[in-house]
Amino acid sequence: MTVSHTSLRSGMGILAEERFDAIVVGAGPAGSAAAYTMATAGLKVALIERGEFPGAKNIFGGVLYRKQLEDLIPEWWKEAPLERAVIEQRMWILGKESAVTFSHRNERYKEPPNAWTGLRVKFDQWLASKAEKAGAVPIYETVVTELIRENGRVVGVRTDRDQGDLYGDLVVLADGVNSLLGKSLGVHKEWAPDEVSLAVKEVIALPKEKLQDRFNLEDNEGCTIEFIGDTFGMAGLGFMYTNQDTISLGVGVMVNDLKKKRIKPYEVLDAVKQHPSIRRMIQGGEVKEYSGHLIPEGGFTSMPPLSGDGWMICGDAAQMVNAVHREGTNLAVASGKMAGETAVLAHQRGDYSIKTLGEYDRNVKESFIHNDLKKYRGIHGLFKEMNSDTLFGNLPQALNDAAYEWLLVDGVFKKEKQKKAIRTLRNAAGGNIDLLRLGIKGWRAING
Amino acid sequence: MSQSIEERLFMIRYKAAEQSHLIIKDQDTCLHCKTKECNFFCPADVYDWHPDEKKTSVAFENCIECGTCRLACPDYNIEWVYPTGGHGITYKLG
Numbered sequence: 137m138t139v140s141h142t143s144l145r146s147g148m149g150i151l152a153e154e155r156f157d158a159i160v161v162g163a164g165p166a167g168s169a170a171a172y173t174m175a176t177a178g179l180k181v182a183l184i185e186r187g188e189f190p191g192a193k194n195i196f197g198g199v200l201y202r203k204q205l206e207d208l209i210p211e212w213w214k215e216a217p218l219e220r221a222v223i224e225q226r227m228w229i230l231g232k233e234s235a236v237t238f239s240h241r242n243e244r245y246k247e248p249p250n251a252w253t254g255l256r257v258k259f260d261q262w263l264a265s266k267a268e269k270a271g272a273v274p275i276y277e278t279v280v281t282e283l284i285r286e287n288g289r290v291v292g293v294r295t296d297r298d299q300g301d302l303y304g305d306l307v308v309l310a311d312g313v314n315s316l317l318g319k320s321l322g323v324h325k326e327w328a329p330d331e332v333s334l335a336v337k338e339v340i341a342l343p344k345e346k347l348q349d350r351f352n353l354e355d356n357e358g359c360t361i362e363f364i365g366d367t368f369g370m371a372g373l374g375f376m377y378t379n380q381d382t383i384s385l386g387v388g389v390m391v392n393d394l395k396k397k398r399i400k401p402y403e404v405l406d407a408v409k410q411h412p413s414i415r416r417m418i419q420g421g422e423v424k425e426y427s428g429h430l431i432p433e434g435g436f437t438s439m440p441p442l443s444g445d446g447w448m449i450c451g452d453a454a455q456m457v458n459a460v461h462r463e464g465t466n467l468a469v470a471s472g473k474m475a476g477e478t479a480v481l482a483h484q485r486g487d488y489s490i491k492t493l494g495e496y497d498r499n500v501k502e503s504f505i506h507n508d509l510k511k512y513r514g515i516h517g518l519f520k521e522m523n524s525d526t527l528f529g530n531l532p533q534a535l536n537d538a539a540y541e542w543l544l545v546d547g548v549f550k551k552e553k554q555k556k557a558i559r560t561l562r563n564a565a566g567g568n569i570d571l572l573r574l575g576i577k578g579w580r581a582i583n584g
Numbered sequence: 585m586s587q588s589i590e591e592r593l594f595m596i597r598y599k600a601a602e603q604s605h606l607i608i609k610d611q612d613t614c615l616h617c618k619t620k621e622c623n624f625f626c627p628a629d630v631y632d633w634h635p636d637e638k639k640t641s642v643a644f645e646n647c648i649e650c651g652t653c654r655l656a657c658p659d660y661n662i663e664w665v666y667p668t669g670g671h672g673i674t675y676k677l678g
């Protein structure tokens with residue numbers, strides 16, 4: 137990367153006179169997957185990234201999934217920088233000083249492997265390097281400030297470098313959740329605060345042996361824990377994932393709730409770190425990095441049109457995140473691949489209009505991206521209608537209180553206990569009718 | 585194990601651009617802004633309201649480029665662009 141990279145940097149003026157078959161903006165999973173697909177098929181591709189290197193600006197939880205990357209690069213996990221193979225997933229519903237937990241552990245997740253934990257600085261560099269090796273021209277430390285349009289068609293990009301205009305037959309927008317370019321093109325408007333969440337994260341170092349003991353792991357095994365509750369009544373989700381010798385701990389909350397509560401995001405993280413279930417896992421660890429990033433939460437209803445004359449948009453820039461299953465990178469990779477394939481088709485036909493590029497829209501529509509997001513399209517509305525304090529504060533607490541009572545042996549008749557447990561939950565939801573309504577709405581929201 | 589925000593930001597490599605990539609469009613809007621919520625929602629404490637000077641200060645070299653302020657300021661009073669290429673934050677883990 138380094139040699140060609142430096143010469144290209146100084147050679148930007150020369151480059152600008154060249155034409156590309158395709159220009160990709162953003163070297164995250166979506167952009168690199170698109171660039172890889174097109175370069176492998178022989179297209180002349182420019183891969184532009186604003187960071188010092190791909191991954192420099194990027195964070196995630198994070199879990200990487202086998203399937204969609206395997207469709208791109210067979211057996212990719214044998215060469216990619218990964219942390220641990222996920223064999224156990226836990227869900228914690230937190231009360232003030234308690235937790236109700238669910239989990240699934242299975243040896244079958246080892247062969248074939250299902251998912252791994254990872255860190256983006258290493259991973260994104262690796263995936264981009266695959267695109268580079270396939271022939272994509274890396275243009276890093278470069279911000280695309282504008283799309284160049286002629287007669288309503290995107291024909292290139294303007295960058296913040298001297299003589300920094302680049303021209304190409306088509307542009308793939310893979311510029312992530314902020315997607316200033318998608319907005320400039322009018323593909324989508326500015327996201328409303330309830331269409332995104334803000335996550336803050338810390339990577340906490342812990343001796344490997346200690347980490348493995350605390351999470352019940354051997355060798356390369358990994359464990360993921362998501363938690364709800366303990367977010368000051370804001371709609372949100374926390375995560376604690378095991379890396380080789382670090383723990384990724386973070387919490388994301390909806391920006392509309394964050395605005396209301398006037399709480400600093402890192403104070404939410406501080407509070408979570410004090411929770412007895414979490415404190416014990418990270419005890420004695422050393423914080424190596426603090427970070428923050430937005431997550432698209434709008435899902436199906438926020439997805440914009442995906443292509444037009446001379447352009448296609450993929451990944452987070454198009455709100456392709458399945459928040460319920462914390463899947464994002466795989467949707468990004470799959471959409472990048474589909475956009476890349478459509479670009480190859482357009483190149484063969486010599487047609488870069490929406491007529492051919494619309495093929496990308498159609499393919500996404502038939503894929504798991506469209507289908508899974510559609511299934512959960514009600515979630516956004518559910519959060520909108522329901523009070524976050526109820527869903528993410530009172531209910532998790534009530535469930536914990538009910539569990540406490542249920543397991544407490546104090547001579548109270550079990551029948552009484554059961555009544556009390558139900559009463560606790562009902563009150564937390566705001567009464568019988570509301571509990572029922574919540575149940576029905578919740579069911580509908582996840583069954584599209 | 586919880587640290588101050590200064591200690592936290594100190595862990596992120598930062599290459600400062602000469603000019604701020606964040607600009608308060610109109611300080612008068614801030615003066616009349618009832619919530620001044622940018623003082624809270626920013627994960628890097630970039631914004632601070634100074635009542636005596638009637639001014640929101642912008643510590644742009646703290647910014648971790650998340651984008652929240654751009655869409656969360658109730659008056660869309662923050663002009664938000666990326667730092668110039670290669671500038672701003674560089675994570676070492678991600």
Ligand SMILES: Cc1cc2nc3c(=O)[nH]c(=O)nc-3n(C[C@H](O)[C@H](O)[C@H](O)COP(=O)(O)OP(=O)(O)OC[C@H]3O[C@@H](n4cnc5c(N)ncnc54)[C@H](O)[C@@H]3O)c2cc1C
Pocket residue numbers: 161162163164165166167184185186187190191193194195196197198199200201278279280281310311312313316317335336337386388429430431450451452453456457462463464465466468
């Ligand atoms: C806290 C958190 C936890 C998550 N957990 C998971 C998880 O466990 N599993 C999972 O699969 N997903 C997870 N996600 C979601 C996942 O990270 C995203 O869905 C995925 O990274 C989207 O990829 P992308 O390529 O579309 O965008 P990004 O990864 O954001 O990449 C966009 C790239 O474009 C660059 N860029 C932007 N604008 C410009 C410009 N104008 N010029 C040049 N370059 C530009 C950026 O620097 C960046 O490198 C998580 C996200 C967060 C924030």
Ligand code: SF4
Pocket residue numbers: 608613614615617618619620621622623631633640657658659660661662
């Ligand atoms: S929230 Fe917006 S208008 Fe209010 S003080 Fe902050 S920048 Fe100014």
Ligand code: SF4
Pocket residue numbers: 606625626627628629630646647648649650651652653654
């Ligand atoms: S982009 Fe994020 S970190 Fe930067 S000033 Fe805005 S809210 Fe703060």
